[in-house]
Amino acid sequence: VLPERTYQLTLDHALPLHKVPQAWSLGGAYPQGAGIKIGMIDTGIDISHPGFKDIGFQLPPGFPLVNASSDMAFTNRKVIVARSYVGQCLSVDPDNSAQDDSGHGTGTAMAAAGIENTGPLATITGVAPQAYLGNYKVFGSPGVNDGTNSCAISLAVEAAVNDGMDVVSLSLGGIPAPRLNGDEEVQVIESAVSMGVIVVIAA
Numbered sequence: 001v002l003p004e005r006t007y008q009l010t011l012d013h014a015l016p017l018h019k020v021p022q023a024w025s026l027g028g029a030y031p032q033g034a035g036i037k038i039g040m041i042d043t044g045i046d047i048s049h050p051g052f053k054d055i056g057f058q059l060p061p062g063f064p065l066v067n068a069s070s071d072m073a074f075t076n077r078k079v080i081v082a083r084s085y086v087g088q089c090l091s092v093d094p095d096n097s098a099q100d101d102s103g104h105g106t107g108t109a110m111a112a113a114g115i116e117n118t119g120p121l122a123t124i125t126g127v128a129p130q131a132y133l134g135n136y137k138v139f140g141s142p143g144v145n146d147g148t149n150s151c152a153i154s155l156a157v158e159a160a161v162n163d164g165m166d167v168v169s170l171s172l173g174g175i176p177a178p179r180l181n182g183d184e185e186v187q188v189i190e191s192a193v194s195m196g197v198i199v200v201i202a203a
């Protein structure tokens with residue numbers, strides 16, 4: 001016989017676990033990511049999330065950047081790029097905009113660079129809250145285009161590099177994985193890295 005334990009959702013422990021506050025205290029050229037541009041290749045970013053308020057941010061010269069003028073609505077002084085590759089590379093979709101329709105990209109962007117905000121369970125902060133974000137949407141509407149393809153990923157990585165992103169994040173993966181020498185994404189990513197971009201790939 002064992003006691004029944006109660007579990008909670010804890011969203012506010014990642015930074016201490018990874019010693020991010022200690023890293024912030026070291027200072028350096030880019031405190032808390034200030035001035036760094038992080039490109040999120042994902043499902044989009046919902047700028048109405050309180051982690052993406054742009055108070056205190058100034059747009060870098062030449063921004064915001066979009067593929068369609070209607071996507072300017074999905075930018076602010078923190079989320080400085082809103083590009084979608086849904087209509088260009090995926091099957092017919094009810095939403096070709098850069099808006100996040102599933103929440104995954106908003107979640108990964110919050111983890112990377114969300115400003116401190118209070119949610120229903122905890123006060124949370126991204127790892128680099130002073131960084132800018134670029135939204136490169138490669139997944140479509142849930143139930144319509146749940147997956148993406150090489151066309152969208154390749155175009156998004158190329159655009160992120162050309163837009164001057166310092167870091168590119170891809171929280172996605174494919175099964176089965178092809179051999180490295182025949183993997184188009186590996187070639188695209190190696191090209192980005194060769195130009196000095198840091199690429200982070202989950203899964």
